[in-house]
Amino acid sequence: MADAKELISRLALEKKIPVEEIPKIDLYIDQVIQLFDTGFSEMKRTPEDKILTKTMINNYAKGKLFYPVTNKKYSRNHVMLISLIYQMKSALSINDVKKVLAGINEKAAQKEIDLSEFYDSYLEIQRFNDEIFKRNVEQQVERAEAESADFGNDREEINKVLLIASLVHMSNLYRRAAETLVDEMAGGKEA
Template identity: 55%
Template sequence: MENKISEIIALLDLDNKLTLEEIPDIDLYMDQVIQLFENKYAETKRNDEEKILTKTMINNYAKGRLFFPIKNKKYTKQHVLLISLIYQLKGALSINDIKKILDQLNEKIVNDQFQLDNFYESYMQLLDVNAKNFKIDVEDCAKDVTNEIAQYADEDATYLEKLLLITSLVNMSNFYRRAAELLVDKIENSKSDKPD
């Protein structure tokens, strides 16, 4: 199983990320934003039918006020950075939760001339750390599963081993998602505690 885990981790392409340098400093039309994401993340799609980003998605993000309003149908570099964050967050959080956590950031960008580039660079640094930790965690999980499955004298042991690994990975994913949701609630609660 350990060799297969290394293959699976390699297929995840964990080092693939949209860096600041890859985002143009000029404003982009929606089709250009979509193309940027498609080009960057095409290899991460589960199948050919899956879409990375669509006009409908971007319009829904705009209507839901997940990012500050665009001007002249063009998206600034800051919009693209926010869309990149949304793209990553939507795998684990609801759109409503994403809006809650990005509201204050959007306000800072609009009102304080907040340098989103610096924040995004910090996010990129942590992404690298998270990818390294993930590899170690998944390899450790696979070892635990292999040890656990050794007690089964079953002709379907390979299937059962994969099933146990899937359930273990999903459990870990759920733990992380629930922790993130609790932090979302703390952000929301701290906003409501502020005096008007």
């Protein structure tokens, strides 16, 4: 049987890059990669996985997912935007991420928004979501256990498959909801 608390602890939900851990000096690309590797190392599925690479960052820059860097150095704002991109790209297409961040990028480039304040709000929502997620995973584990109770010798395998299918379903629902909002943003409509 899956143990909800053990599963949740392995997810390293507390791993984030808070504003105060982002250096106040501009960073070269290798320093940005090191910051992400340090901040998110526990989130790797395998030790060989890369959190961020030069190619990824260069592709984000070419794709204009964040406003241009100066003298090959990344500001705190760039690091915050790259963190947002990193989180969003696992569920949304790069084009969708670009649409979502276009207005924020423009405002940040023009210094019309305090990106630190925005990013802190984003991290606060993440912490709120983490608590909801923990409760939901516990409920999903309980439900999968209840549904697999009558499967005898196959119970453990059935339980895991039901739990995986349930978690994937929830992920798909959230992704589809996010895509619907992206489409509304792209169409100029407000949700």
